[in-house]
Amino acid sequence: MYNLYSKIKQNPAYYRQLHGRHALITQVNCLYQTRYDNFWSHNNYMLYIIEGHRVWHTAQGSFELDKGSCVFVRKGACVVEHFADTTFCVLVFFLPDEFICEVLQSKSTPLYKSGEKYDPLMPVDANGAVQAFFQSMLSHFDNVREPDPSLLELKFRELILTIADNPANKALNAYFGSLLQEPQAVSLQRIMEDNFCFNLGLDEFARLCARSLSAFKRDFQRAFQTTPGKWLMEKRLEHALHLLSHFDKTVSEAAFDSGFENLSHFSRSFRSRFGYSPMAVKQQVPA
Numbered sequence: 536m537y538n539l540y541s542k543i544k545q546n547p548a549y550y551r552q553l554h555g556r557h558a559l560i561t562q563v564n565c566l567y568q569t570r571y572d573n574f575w576s577h578n579n580y581m582l583y584i585i586e587g588h589r590v591w592h593t594a595q596g597s598f599e600l601d602k603g604s605c606v607f608v609r610k611g612a613c614v615v616e617h618f619a620d621t622t623f624c625v626l627v628f629f630l631p632d633e634f635i636c637e638v639l640q641s642k643s644t645p646l647y648k649s650g651e652k653y654d655p656l657m658p659v660d661a662n663g664a665v666q667a668f669f670q671s672m673l674s675h676f677d678n679v680r681e682p683d684p685s686l687l688e689l690k691f692r693e694l695i696l697t698i699a700d701n702p703a704n705k706a707l708n709a710y711f712g713s714l715l716q717e718p719q720a721v722s723l724q725r726i727m728e729d730n731f732c733f734n735l736g737l738d739e740f741a742r743l744c745a746r747s748l749s750a751f752k753r754d755f756q757r758a759f760q761t762t763p764g765k766w767l768m769e770k771r772l773e774h775a776l777h778l779l780s781h782f783d784k785t786v787s788e789a790a791f792d793s794g795f796e797n798l799s800h801f802s803r804s805f806r807s808r809f810g811y812s813p814m815a816v817k818q819q820v821p822a
Contacts, residue, residue: 555688557634575612587623590616593655605661612733646712660703
């Protein structure tokens with residue numbers, strides 16, 4: 536599982552990029568040969584689908600995106616399903632939490648947090664102003680000379696404020712409000728609950744939580760009263776048991792969907808935790 540933001544930023548020859556002071560926007564236009572793509576990002580990102588169809592699979596469910604879709608994707612991990620021999624063209628706009636908060640703090644009308652649950656993907660109302668922004672970005676990709684970063688910074692800020700000022704973006708604006716008001720401990724818990732079933736290491740979880748590894752371990756212990764390694768193992772095994780007991784999953788599918796890449800390690804850990812093998816669960820589930 537690779538870091539999408541890092542992969543794009545480190546390959547400017549392949550992914551044409553436009554940079555502001557913090558944010559980054561890129562155009563991805565390709566023909567995928569593999570069925571599934573597994574990645575994560577420590578920055579939120581916005582997708583504007585120009586052409587094609589993809590399915591974003593997350594721990595909270597699956598989201599189908601088609602031409603014209605515009606969505607905000609919270610930082611974290613996912614599995615993207617591609618379809619053979621179909622072109623996919625998308626603008627990807629990376630937005631760090633810090634940049635979003637900095638822009639929203641300048642907003643004259645405050646945002647209020649409502650609710651505790653936020654989907655991994657939230658729709659963005661693609662009104663005229665939002666469509667105009669992405670169309671203007673497409674024209675910049677066609678130019679040989681990159682626009683001045685200060686100009687891009689202003690445009691990026693304008694987009695965030697445009698979205699935040701639109702009542703149709705109720706769910707997304709509630710999430711924006713949580714970024715401004717939510718305690719760091721709550722944010723850490725949300726990130727862990729949303730991403731435990733993906734094969735991420737402690738360094739990657741620490742980066743998702745915007746902490747050093749030592750600070751992440753310390754804050755995690757304070758929030759969960761256990762170590763991250765023990766908590767992840769327990770959550771992943773419980774999730775695998777649920778998949779085997781209630782869904783038509785094979786043992787290998789349950790292992791992969793719970794964050795395990797090594798089937799032998801999964802089977803040993805499962806037997807040690809529950810006292811029986813994953814296959815024994817499958818054999819007890821009615822056909």
